[in-house]
Amino acid sequence: GDSVTQMEGPVTLSEEAFLTINCTYTATGYPSLFWYVQYPGEGLQLLLKATKADDKGSNKGFEATYRKETTSFHLEKGSVQVSDSAVYFCAPDNYGQNFVFGPGTRLSVLP
């Protein structure tokens, strides 16, 4: 079945550092790809998405590029802030099978 592998956390960075959270997936067909973010005690929010190969999703300074050849969708941000501290989930979305979330990567940003 479909699966997602994310880099293990927690990831601890200083403010203004560069962030990369790796995500690779296996899925049937050509899924849309999503990153969700979860702040403490809350539900998940969609952060960004990409629907086809080479698409770049972006939001709030975060970016991720759909790499079909490496089946990857790594999340990046050039300069993190304390307010970015959260858990980040990668999720491939194949029609009718959008049920596979990665284990989540906890990010802590220190002032």
Added chain:
Amino acid sequence: DGGITQSPKYLFRKEGQNVTLSCEQNLNHDAMYWYRQDPGQGLRLIYYSQIVNDFQKGDIAEGYSVSREKKESFPLTVTSAQKNPTAFYLCASSIDAGTEQYFGPGTRLTVT
């Protein structure tokens, strides 16, 4: 404002009691989902429904039940058969299956 509401935010029950968690959406979405999240872990799918009066088991359906009598509502019952019910429960909806999901704020259930 459109969105998904879950109530209550915190719920406490004694072991052996059934408990029902509420999930309502006014986004006019066809598909709805229930997930369970344990501390430090990802989401696991309990049940999902792609249309009114129809639902399917997810990966961990044992000890849970759902109904989908109305498009906007998808309540989850945690039965006494669920061996480890204490967890954070998240409800989500999407326009249809396979599109981006919108999540509620979650219900934290504690069973003692």
